[in-house]
Amino acid sequence: MTKKTMSLLSAALLAATLGAAALPSQAAVVTVDVAPPAPRYEATPAPRHGYHWTAGYWNWNGHRYVWVPGTWVRERHGYYYTEPSWVEHDGRWTLQHGRWERGDRDHDGVPNRYDHDRDNDGVPNQYDRHPDNPHRH
Numbered sequence: 001m002t003k004k005t006m007s008l009l010s011a012a013l014l015a016a017t018l019g020a021a022a023l024p025s026q027a028a029v030v031t032v033d034v035a036p037p038a039p040r041y042e043a044t045p046a047p048r049h050g051y052h053w054t055a056g057y058w059n060w061n062g063h064r065y066v067w068v069p070g071t072w073v074r075e076r077h078g079y080y081y082t083e084p085s086w087v088e089h090d091g092r093w094t095l096q097h098g099r100w101e102r103g104d105r106d107h108d109g110v111p112n113r114y115d116h117d118r119d120n121d122g123v124p125n126q127y128d129r130h131p132d133n134p135h136r137h
Contacts (some may be wrong), residue, residue: 030060030095036086057084076100
């Protein structure tokens with residue numbers, strides 16, 4: 001191999017390695033044909049400053065459902081916690097893992113990802129030059 005070919009191969013290998021390292025890890029998508037059992041009752045503990053209680057849920061271990069008990073998760077300011085849940089589509093069930101999502105910027109109770117008029121000025125975000133300016137009318 002020539003020096004130029006070795007250099008190109010080294011650069012390609014380095015780029016591939018860095019690219020793989022930069023990818024965020026994602027929880028595996030779990031899809032099964034059997035509906036999960038009804039949730040178990042768990043007593044909700046008293047509030048704990050700086051933490052959010054997330055209720056237990058059924059998880060799939062590859063062969064059957066297993067109960068994952070509720071737990072405390074540290075709060076993230078400006079975010080809200082979406083509980084783990086199972087969603088049915090065409091007879092198959094997919095686990096939506098629990099996650100923190102950005103809160104609603106305008107405090108209208110609608111998460112920003114679903115809010116089509118974040119500054120409540122009557123102009124939909126897609127047509128609003130400043131969709132996050134609550135002082136604009």
